[in-house]
Amino acid sequence: MNKNDMLYVDTHEWVHIEGNKAKVGISSYAAMTLGDIVFFDLPKVGDTFKKGDVFAAVESVKSASDLYMPLSGKIIAVNEQLVDTPELVNEDPFNNFIVEIEFTNEDETKGLLSVDAYEATL
């Protein structure tokens, strides 16, 4: 997958929708801006969040950044690989998701940005 396969929110998360489920990651811009990622503070499977809630944090050596839920819903999977190898997201941000969610409000997907609309915000 690459950047063209994703929808975005302006807080730099990408969303890849399959039915009522979606994988969520961070954009290549976000990964590059953070520098070397050393840690993800991940949620638990089963946690539920509203759109816009902080659901995880991504940390470089120097700084911590919150990640925001792009759609309301429940965490159904976390990418366990990121526990020991968080740098995978630096290497390939679009093929290393952070969480998978089951979203609850189809209407919210209409507010997601296309790649062009997202890149226009940078």
Added chain:
Amino acid sequence: MGSIKRTTLYDKHVALNAHLIDFGGFHMPLYYTTITDEHHQVRNDVGMFDVSHMGQIVLQGKDAHKFANYVLSANIQVTDKIQYALLLNDDGGIIDDLMVYPFSENQILLVVNASNIEKDVNHLNLYKKDYQVDVRNLSDAFNCLAIQGPRSFEILSTIFDTLPKHSSDYIFSTDERGPLLISRSGYTGEDGFEIYAHAQFTQTLWDKLYQAGVTPIGLGARDTLRFEAGMPLYGQEMDETINPFEAGLSFAVDLNKHDFIGKTSSQFNKDNLLRKSVGFELLEKNIARTGYEVYKDGVKIGYVTTGYLTPTTKKGLGFALIDVKYAKLETKIAIKIRNKFVQALVRNKRFIQKNNKV
């Protein structure tokens, strides 16, 4: 306040594509490649830092040595060894921490933190009235390169005929290229050297070292390196409301000295501390950042002053200033990270045990 200053090596940092930040009023490289890679480079091999932002203040005159002992916490002796000391205010709070190069009775060099240069000069001028001494700020005239890491001696001995033999030794000389000061010292927990000189010499030395394959290292790795080695940073572990005993710096204070600023303050009591700076290790993988709150049994007992998931240890480690009742090694504390409490153990601040002294 003027604009942000550039060191004499600024163009070289830009040419190397360094990620620059404003640090202490200077454009300084935070990293050139990544903080993690640069950290390992210094721990395992050798690297060089532009630390020209550091300030150089010379105490000059008949009473220079006497004055140094009045304004500094440590007992300064005129020797060929550098000494670590603190400038204190009347309440015993820390105005700055610095390195002392005690050249002679009438000439003492203080190397101070960039962000404190002006404050230190003002403080020294305020207290000098009974002493025959000039306070000279030579910060703009001097540049400093720090060469750090287990191979630093090997590399520098290809350039210099004479180098300081033992840790803390310094050698001062002057020739047609200007003054040259080399000390065997640093801020990384590794063997290393700090080399002070005028602009031209510093630029030439940087180029020679770069051509010899020495990796430039930014201030990001400088901070992770000093932190792993248990060294404090002004503005984090120290400020004007924290005294040396709270900061764990009693080794830099000589209470047997007749008199020095701060000594007679009522708060200046090492046996009656309320807070203490401690090291801690998180018991699960996470990162405790500066300013996060520290708890014991649900009660707030202090705050984190520096924290990292450090490149060498790969553990979540930190320094915190906490209620002295919980400062004993192995005490269980909790750090509030975002919305959860992460358990931690109080431990020795020296997170890496490496014998770097020569």
